[in-house]
């Protein structure tokens with residue numbers, strides 16, 4: 036459990052954003068993905084602080100909040116469906132709820148995951164920015180549930196399927212406002228939060244664990260694929276699979292996993308995890 040004050044956590048996010056932007060923002064960027072959440076605000080702040088010419092740069096939001104952050108900074112926002120077909124974003128920055136040793140991420144704590152995934156995978160480089168609370172050995176160490184975005188009409192069916200996969204008490208996330216009822220995403224869908232045991236990474240599989248859900252223990256890739264395959268699921272808040280150059284070599288643009296993740300640490304330093 037973190038003992039840092041709220042303002043120290045904010046400073047940690049700001050420090051990570053500064054280093055991430057200094058290391059990865061291309062000086063003549065044309066297309067830049069901007070994610071959602073509280074940390075991304077510091078990424079935009081750091082891009083401003085670079086002082087580079089952004090008059091020709093288009094910033095692609097991952098949802099309503101993200102778009103407002105872009106507009107409030109005085110940047111040009113262009114919705115994902117308005118970019119010319121085939122356009123590859125120079126870079127995409129985003130936060131995460133948890134990042135494991137293989138750079139798999141959990142996202143969707145703030146109810147954004149679907150647009151984040153299409154923006155991240157459309158970029159040459161996806162860069163994650165977070166604070167030290169998100170830096171964990173395995174997904175679902177500190178963060179307890181996988182956010183799953185679902186069509187409202189299918190919500191109960193998806194809950195049944197998630198229970199069959201071993202999730203204990205998956206729930207439809209309630210609205211955060213005084214309005215009763217479920218929270219609605221930017222797509223007007225629901226979020227189901229599905230708790231599972233910590234997820235196995237590559238090293239665990241190499242050590243002989245199968246990760247096939249026996250005793251409710253899953254490998255990241257296997258569980259993400261199973262959840263994604265449930266009819267009614269728009270997307271799952273696990274970002275996994277190939278990353279950056281590996282994904283490009285396999286015929287994709289970029290991967291769901293970041294090529295690098297920057298974490299603001301409690302001592303004021305910034306830690307980096309990079310793809311092999």
Ligand SMILES: O=C[C@H](O)[C@H](O)[C@H](O)COP(=O)(O)O
Pocket residue numbers: 070071072073074075129130131132141142143144145146147148151
């Ligand atoms: O749904 C929200 C997004 O996935 C965020 O990127 C994630 O929750 C991290 O948010 P924050 O930067 O506020 O911790």
